[in-house]
Every structure is written in structure tokens, then in C-alpha cells.
Amino acid sequence: MQNAQPNASHFINGAYVEDTSGAPIECIYPATGKVIATLHEATPAIIDQALSAAHAGQKIWAAMTGTERGRILRRAADIIRDRNRELSILETLDTGKPLQETLVADATSGADALEYFGGLAATLTGEHIQLGQDWVYTIREPLGVCVGIGAWNYPTQIACWKGAPALACGNSMVFKPSETTPLCALKVAEILHEAGLPAGVYNVIQGRGAVGASLVTDPRAAKVSLTGSVPTGRKVYAAAAERMKHVTMELGGKSPLIVFEDADIDNAVSGAILGNFYSSGQVCSNGTRVFVQKDIKAAFLKRLKERLQGAVMGDPLDEATNFGPMVSVDQMDIVLGYINKGTDEGATLVAGGKMADRDGFFIEPTVFADVTDDMTIAREEIFGPVMAVFDFDTEEEVMARANDTEFGLAAGVFTNDLTRAHRVVAGFEAGTCYINTYNLAPVEAPFGGSKASGVGRENSKEAINHYTEVKTVYVAMTPVEAQF
Numbered sequence: 001m002q003n004a005q006p007n008a009s010h011f012i013n014g015a016y017v018e019d020t021s022g023a024p025i026e027c028i029y030p031a032t033g034k035v036i037a038t039l040h041e042a043t044p045a046i047i048d049q050a051l052s053a054a055h056a057g058q059k060i061w062a063a064m065t066g067t068e069r070g071r072i073l074r075r076a077a078d079i080i081r082d083r084n085r086e087l088s089i090l091e092t093l094d095t096g097k098p099l100q101e102t103l104v105a106d107a108t109s110g111a112d113a114l115e116y117f118g119g120l121a122a123t124l125t126g127e128h129i130q131l132g133q134d135w136v137y138t139i140r141e142p143l144g145v146c147v148g149i150g151a152w153n154y155p156t157q158i159a160c161w162k163g164a165p166a167l168a169c170g171n172s173m174v175f176k177p178s179e180t181t182p183l184c185a186l187k188v189a190e191i192l193h194e195a196g197l198p199a200g201v202y203n204v205i206q207g208r209g210a211v212g213a214s215l216v217t218d219p220r221a222a223k224v225s226l227t228g229s230v231p232t233g234r235k236v237y238a239a240a241a242e243r244m245k246h247v248t249m250e251l252g253g254k255s256p257l258i259v260f261e262d263a264d265i266d267n268a269v270s271g272a273i274l275g276n277f278y279s280s281g282q283v284c285s286n287g288t289r290v291f292v293q294k295d296i297k298a299a300f301l302k303r304l305k306e307r308l309q310g311a312v313m314g315d316p317l318d319e320a321t322n323f324g325p326m327v328s329v330d331q332m333d334i335v336l337g338y339i340n341k342g343t344d345e346g347a348t349l350v351a352g353g354k355m356a357d358r359d360g361f362f363i364e365p366t367v368f369a370d371v372t373d374d375m376t377i378a379r380e381e382i383f384g385p386v387m388a389v390f391d392f393d394t395e396e397e398v399m400a401r402a403n404d405t406e407f408g409l410a411a412g413v414f415t416n417d418l419t420r421a422h423r424v425v426a427g428f429e430a431g432t433c434y435i436n437t438y439n440l441a442p443v444e445a446p447f448g449g450s451k452a453s454g455v456g457r458e459n460s461k462e463a464i465n466h467y468t469e470v471k472t473v474y475v476a477m478t479p480v481e482a483q484f
């Protein structure tokens with residue numbers, strides 16, 4: 001059993017900080033159920049220390065030029081890439097995701113964000129607006145101290161996707177990882193400081209929801225960026241709104257993936273597998289409602305069942321494994337509960353449907369067919385390896401059904417009809433859409449949800465708007481003409 005005990009629970013003001021007076025947080029390796037590290041929740045004193053450090057650090061950081069800031073972020077990206085294997089192993093221990101995945105999807109995605117926003121840092125400018133002889137200029141200012149709160153499924157990526165744009169714009173950050181996967185963000189903080197980040201600019205503290213809530217309500221925090229579930233998002237958004245704080249909300253989904261009869265079936269099956277079983281289904285944007293046009297439903301299901309034989313469940317640290325466990329026993333129980341509901345409510349179990357006969361929190365890749373729109377598995381986010389397959393007749397019908405959800409994170413379509421592809425995408429009520437692929441999230445493209453799935457966007461130049469505020473300066477060239 002690998003021990004993953006970090007140097008300490010928190011990283012504050014440029015150094016690891018331990019304080020064992022907070023409640024313990026046990027880090028459990030999902031593939032075995034064994035404790036691999038024990039950390040401690042931040043006490044009020046630790047929370048205060050982190051916010052004070054961030055408040056002081058931000059002033060120093062914002063006074064540096066964009067070029068200087070960008071250089072440090074890009075250096076951190078290089079260190080992450082150099083240490084990719086070590087960081088990927090840690091991500092695997094923290095989450096249970098197969099090393100085959102984490103080697104290409106986690107630390108590398110974090111490095112992409114640091115490199116991309118490091119590159120943008122020197123380019124951030126205001127505007128000049130000529131008004132006759134007078135003129136206006138705008139200054140793009142940082143917000144101040146930003147709070148980042150993470151979900152458990154992509155701990156390294158989330159720590160970087162929030163930290164990189166925030167820091168590029170001259171903000172500081174206090175990041176609270178999920179209590180379920182607390183390890184990886186500490187490494188991000190350590191590497192940022194190794195790259196030359198001034199003390200206090202990126203801090204990590206541990207804790208459950210109450211620690212997150214204390215950060216959100218603290219007057220020193222100007223913004224909160226949350227990745228989490230819709231219920232948590234509602235609470236955090238309300239607390240931030242009470243104090244008029246900026247927010248980014250990256251929340252859950254129940255995304256549709258539509259396969260038309262003219263699609264390449266093999267490619268569509270690949271999209272459905274990628275969009276349902278990567279990270280064992282623990283991906284926010286998964287296309288968990290797969291609508292297949294009636295004439296090709298049998299062929300689609302046949303091919304899907306054949307392809308499921310390729311799932312290799314096993315030790316996530318073995319690079320041959322491509323399907324890992326649920327992150328925790330709680331998540332496993334939630335997912336098994338949904339599978340039981342699917343069966344009880346009359347869906348047809350096509351594949352999987354039970355725990356694997358091995359240690360850890362493994363559930364077989366599961367497919368339901370004959371799912372109807374009113375079933376629980378059709379309406380609620382499951383966040384596990386459970387695909388629901390529906391059939392449909394017409395485009396008009398499937399569009400209405402695809403959009404009939406409170407969520408709006410992502411949506412996808414597989415078709416070889418170019419006009420239809422763009423028409424369908426135009427009709428989707430979702431923030432991130434895919435044509436003939438699924439679930440790609442490069443840093444250059446905005447990512448985020450509409451409706452209950454979120455507010456704001458991460459990645460791309462869009463993120464800059466969510467980590468800066470514009471100050472308008474009117475410059476008069478002639479005397480003031482007062483009314484009396």
C-alpha cells in the first residue's frame with residue numbers, strides 16, 4: 001500500500017502548515033478502501049491565516065507586471081510537465097482514476113491552464129475610447145482575494161483551472177479542495193512556489209463544507225469559484241449574492257447525446273463510451289442521456305455491448321487498467337441506489353448493474369435501455385458509470401426531450417448531416433456542445449454550463465472577464481460646463 005501522506009495539511013503563505021487541532025480528514029485509496037493519508041480540517045485560526053496571507057500577497061503580486069506574473073505561471077507549467085508521472089500517481093491515489101487516464105488528463109490539463117493563462121498575463125489591457133476631444137480609458141483590475149472550492153473528481157485540474165486565470169489577472173487565491181480528494185492541490189501550491197510565486201498568492205486549506213462556507217462569507221474574499229453539485233452551488237451562490245461577490249459556478253449536469261440514424265455508429269458508440277465511462281462516469285459533462293434514433297437502436301446497442309468487453313477493471317496504478325472504482329464508498333452507494341431505481345422503475349438492464357467482486361469501490365460499466373423521460377435515472381445526475389439509452393423518431397421530438405431538464409452543462413450530436421448538426425446545436429440549451437465527438441475540454445475553449453448547471457465560464461479568454469473588473473476613467477480636455 002502506498003503512503004501518500006503530504007508534508008502537512010495546509011499550504012499557507014508559501015509554506016506547508018500543520019495544525020492537528022482540526023477534525024481529521026482520512027484520504028482513502030478507492031481501489032482498496034485503505035487509508036493512505038490523514039489530514040486535518042482548517043480551524044478558524046487557519047482560515048484566518050490563509051485569508052490574511054492571500055490579502056497581503058495579492059498586493060505584491062498585483063504590483064508585478066503581467067510579463068513577470070506570466071513567466072512564473074509558465075515555469076510552474078514546465079515543472080508540472082517534468083513531474084507528470086509523480087503527480088499522476090498522486091491523482092490516481094487521491095481519486096482512484098486509472099493511471100492510464102491521469103497520465104494524460106490531469107496534471108497535463110493543469111499545466112495547459114498555467115501555460116495558457118501565463119501567456120495571456122502580459123496581454124491584459126483596457127480600452128481607449130475617443131469622445132471628441134475628451135476620452136475614456138478603462139483599466140482591467142484584479143478582483144483581490146479569490147476563493148476556489150473544488151469537487152473531488154479532478155483535483156489537480158480544478159486547482160489549476162481556477163488558480164491559473166485568477167493569478168494571471170493579479171488576484172490571489174485561497175483554494176479548498178474537496179475533503180474526499182485533498183492531496184493534489186497541495187502539490188499545485190508547492191510547485192507554484194517552487195516556480196517563484198510570492199508567498200501568500202496561492203494558499204490551500206483543507207476542510208468540509210463549513211470551511212468552504214467560512215471562506216465564501218469572509219469580507220476579504222472578493223470572488224468565489226465553485227466546482228460542485230447544484231445543491232451546493234445554490235447555497236454558495238446565495239451566500240455570495242448576499243455580499244455582492246463575483247461568482248463562477250461549475251455545477252452538475254444530465255447532458256443529452258443524440259445519435260441520428262445517418263451517424264457513423266462506431267464513432268457514436270465511441271462518443272457514448274467516452275461520455276459515460278471515462279473516470280468511471282464521474283465527469284460533470286457526461287452525456288448520460290443517450291438518445292438513439294429508432295432504426296439504429298438495435299445496431300447501436302449490439303456494438304456498445306461488444307465494446308464494453310474492452311473495459312479492463314483492475315488496479316488503477318496498473319497502466320493496463322482503463323476502468324477504475326468510484327471515488328468513495330458513499331459515491332458507490334449513491335450509484336448503486338440509482339441502478340436499483342432504474343430496474344425498479346422498469347428500465348431494461350443491458351449491461352453491468354452491480355458491484356465488482358473485488359476490494360475497493362468498483363461498479364461495473366452499466367447500460368440501461370428502454371429508459372423513459374420520467375424515470376429517476378433520466379432526470380437526476382448519477383455521477384457514476386450508468387448510461388441511459390432512449391429511442392426517438394424525429395428531430396423535433398428529440399430536441400424537446402433533450403432540453404427538458406433543469407441542467408444545461410453540455411450536449412452532443414452524432415450525425416453526418418452538416419446542416420442538421422448545426423441546427424441541433426443551435427437548439428441545445430447547454431453551455432458546451434459537441435458535434436461528432438464528446439467531452440473534450442481544451443484550455444483554449446470556454447467551458448461551463450447554462451440553466452442550473454452554472455454561471456460564468458472557465459478557460460479561454462472568457463475566464464479573464466470573470467477574474468477582473470473594469471474601471472472606467474473619463475478624461476476631460478475642456479473646462480466643466482456646470483448647469484448653474
Ligand SMILES: NC(=O)c1ccc[n+]([C@@H]2O[C@H](COP(=O)([O-])OP(=O)(O)OC[C@H]3O[C@@H](n4cnc5c(N)ncnc54)[C@H](O)[C@@H]3O)[C@@H](O)[C@H]2O)c1
Pocket residue numbers: 149150151152153154176177178179207208209210211212213214216227228229230231232233235236249250251252253283284285381383409448449454
Ligand atoms: N461543471 C463542472 O465543471 C464540474 C466539474 C466537476 C464536478 N462537477 C460537479 O461536482 C459534483 C461532484 O462533486 P462533489 O460531490 O464534490 O460536490 P459537492 O457539491 O458535494 O462539493 C463540492 C465542494 O463544495 C464544498 N462545499 C459543500 N458545501 C459547501 C458550502 N455550504 N459552502 C461552501 N462550500 C461547500 C465541498 O466541501 C466541496 O469542496 C457533481 O455534481 C459534478 O457534476 C462539476
Ligand SMILES: C[N+](C)(C)CC=O
Pocket residue numbers: 153154282283284285439441447
Ligand atoms: C471539466 N471536465 C469535463 C474536464 C471535468 C468535469 O467533471
